[in-house]
Amino acid sequence: MKTEIENCLTVLKKGGLILYPTDTVWGIGCDATNAEAVEKIFQLKKRNDKKSLICLVSDFKMLNEYIEDVPEVAYDILKYASKPTTIIYDDPIRVAENLIAEDNSLAIRVPKDDFCKTLIKKLRKPLVSTSANVSGEKTPQSFKEIDPAILEGVDYVVNLHREKKSGKPSAIIKLKNDGSVKVIRK
Template sequence: MRTEIENALAVLKRGGIILYPTDTVWGIGCDATHPDAIDRIYKLKQRAESKSMVCLVNDFKMLNQFVEDIPEVAYDILKYAAKPTTIIYDDPIRVSENIIASDNTLAIRVVQDDFCKQLCRKFRRPIVSTSANISGQKTPGSFSEISKEILYGVDYIVDLNRTGKSEKPSAIIKLSKDGHVKIIRE
């Protein structure tokens, strides 16, 4: 795993995009502070820029570096969540503008997967994580279901967990600064 982390880091640091296993499904990722890399993912996925993507961080400390004001309830939700949970936060900071939604929000997941956790920790910036499919197509349930278009469109494919089934996508909860909680996906 160490070699895969180092290889993925090298690609992320030069503004490239990776295909990697996450704590949910296979993801396409890049540096969430690099606008050109983010644009490449939008183009590869044939996805409108108006649809934002998820970012991964390794812990609460990193989360605090990229969200202006985290509602206290977020910590409880994440602490007691039974499955990977992505939270949409108001007022993200220090990330590329083209990953921020038009309502000034950003979806961020504190990952539990060991590979992703170590990759985020060593990279020291959020990593984009969007499902490894063309927009509108079915999310691949395993590595073998990822289209050739995606496989050939990335700069590096992490050589881990290629034979197993992917987990289901994460739960998504939108938390507003005013305390409003909205479940987007269970």
């Protein structure tokens, strides 16, 4: 795992894209503070740049570094969630502008996966995590289902867990600063 982390860090620090296993599905990732790298993901996925992407952070401390004011209820939701849960927060800070949705929000997940957590901690920045498919296509359930165009379009493919079937995409909850909560995806 150590070599895979080092290989990813080399690519990410140069503004490159990685394809990696997450706690949910295979993801395309980049440094969430690098707007040019984020743009490469939109182009690779043929995705409208008005549609936002999810970021991963290593822990609550990092979450607080990139969201102006994390609502208290977020910690309870994440602490007691029985499955991977992404929360959309208001007022993100210090991330690439093209990651922030038109309503000034950003979707962030704290993964439970050791590889992801270690990679993010060593990168010391959030990592973009979007499913490894062309926009509008089905999310691949395993590594072998990933479109060759995606495999060829990234700068590095992590050589871990390729035989493992992917999990389901995370639940998504939108938390507004006014206290309102909306379930986007169960």
